[in-house]
Amino acid sequence: MKQIDLNGITNLQPVCGTHEWYWSMDYTGGDLYEAQELFQKGDINSSHLYIIHYPDGKVYDILSIEGHYFGVPVYDNGALAILEVDFIKKVIEISQIQYECNQLINIVKIAEISLCSVKDCYNLRLHTSPLMLTRQSNDNDFEIIWPEQINFSIGNRESFRFREENKLYFSVWHEYPEYKEEVVVRMLYDGSILETLSGDIYIMPNGEKWNLK
Template sequence: MNTIKINGLVGGYPEMIDGTSEWYYSQKGSNDFLDLYEAEELIKDGHPFYGMNCHLIHFPDGEVFSPFELRENFYVDAPVWDDGKFYFLCVDFSKKTIQIYCYYPEDKKLELIEKLPLDCVKDCYNLKLNVSPLMLGRDANECVFQIIWPEKISFSIGSTESLMFRDGDDLYFSEWHEDPDYHEYVIIRDFHTGEIKDKFSGTICRMPNGVFWRF
């Protein structure tokens, strides 16, 4: 069996990053795994949060990249990949800020590109980055989709809709129904207005070469 020992990452579980076939990520923290909203709730309830970090693993050599250091009350979310760069959503609960970073793997350079006050959102539920181009949004919360940055936009969506990705001014949502058999639809909405531009049965995914596969 041909095996590569991944150094510098103990107990991590690698997951592929959408849009690239060369990179995986692994989130690790001192606590058991928590998503961003769970970390926020832990702090609100007065419990300590020792931080959540995220590492990058390159395929096929297995080299580990660690743009951030694990620290208390600092959450590093899973990265998104766009045009050869990684983007990270981070929340510093001590400083009450949302931070968006760009990481250039060839130069191992980390750049802060935006800092927002944490109170610009009601909470961190379903808060995440999407591409392309980059935006920060919140998935369905009481049937409302919000874009937080670079523009502030909100519009109504269905109760079972969730954003898959952005392609320019098109937002691709997945919608599921169970009546009585389970089936899915793809809904394409306008970035600025939320207006439905197209809807079809099935699903669609973005491949590493930029081609979309429709099922």
């Protein structure tokens, strides 16, 4: 049995889009809205992120400092990307993890965004592809914050899944007259609905999309 030392953290999640990288985090599990509340209350002063390579189990400790909290990492275009918010300096940071032969060699910051540019950190997270920072509010507003600035309204049961060129894919569920799931495909720039697919879309470890229906 392989022994993986994560300093007592016992959750392990796959990085979406790859079969060889996993992540683990204490306290918030990547929820930056919860992290914002913890910081404001003074309960926890930072979060801790581990990146784990499969199958060798090599653990990389992504160090954080006071006031820094991590979001959920993603895999895009052959690279790992991490989201971090510094609540002291009030900035959002997006970085790429560079590695060779499964060895982490460097972390490069690719974007820094003012925290004041978002209402709050509710559903603030990275998505693909291309790599982008999004936010989905509890009043049905969807935003792309970086690298573009786009905002439009969506349905109250829609959740953003991924982007393909100028199309955005959202999952939605209905209760009446009977429970069903659908995928709503919207135009990037104005949110207009292009088509609706039955079922749901599952993103495989290699990034391939499967329409389950």
